[in-house]
Amino acid sequence: MAPPPRDVGARAEDPQGASGRPDVRPGDTRPVPPLPNDAQGAPTRPDVRSGDTRPVPPPHGAGGAQPGGAGWVDPAEALGQESWGPPGPSEPQRRSAGGPRTGRGRDADGRRRARAAERRRAAAEVKRSRARSRQGPVPRATPQARAADRHRSALLFMVIILGVLIAAVAVLGGLFASSMRTRPVPLADPLHIYPVTQTTPGQCPAGTRGVTGQSGGGPACYRLEQGLAIHEVSELYVQPSRLRDGGYDVALTLRSADRNAFADLTRSTVGRDLAFVVRDEIVTLPRVDMAITDGKIIVTGTQDRAAAVRLVRELRGR
Incomplete structure (x- = not known):
């Protein structure tokens, strides 16, 4: 039995149908016209921006390169559009393969670097906070503590200033005392120092080279x-006795010009007396215990301080 005739008149007005392709029904053996191709045989698709057609690279399996391969190109990127297709190889793989870097890959690298930097900053902050916690909290100075610190600083400054002033006064006093001691002490009358050769009771006969003085038994010659004559000395003062407790001595220091002559005089008179004569009167008769080479003479044997002061006055010729 022959098949019923097909109604093809209704399809003649729209040979491709609503889908843009020829209507194909089961059992229909009509050939399907091929998609339009460009000159190289690549299928084209309309450009939504300009309405023209551009060649589209063959997809995977149609003679094109593998996605992510060295020769593979995303169709959307070939048309200057953003790719929304299946993702290609990762950016490290693309760089190792020598392929070009896409904008998305650069953004991903930047985000990864930013996250890594943020993690490093967070780790450093954690280390710093742990170090601060181990050191303990830093105490905050209260107004009372600050006032106490200022008071202590001011007190310390005053103590330092006072110490400096005391040291300066001590140094200046020492220098002044030293200058006073080194200043020559003028004598009102020359002090004559003679070695004593002989002592006889009574007055000295006329023409005798000697001086009449008082001894324990009365006048003596x-x-x-x-000897030598001294017109000024370096020092002449009273000091506590070094031999008797409660006693006083008279210290007399000769100038450098008279020290050598006095040293020679004492060398030849060890164990004998020296007569200290002022205005032809014997002031004192000390015994020479040893040669005095430094010019420092110590007269001992005074009764008390008043007697020592009187001896100093007589030696100065007053």
């Missing part, structure tokens, strides 16, 4: 040798 002290015969003298050639």
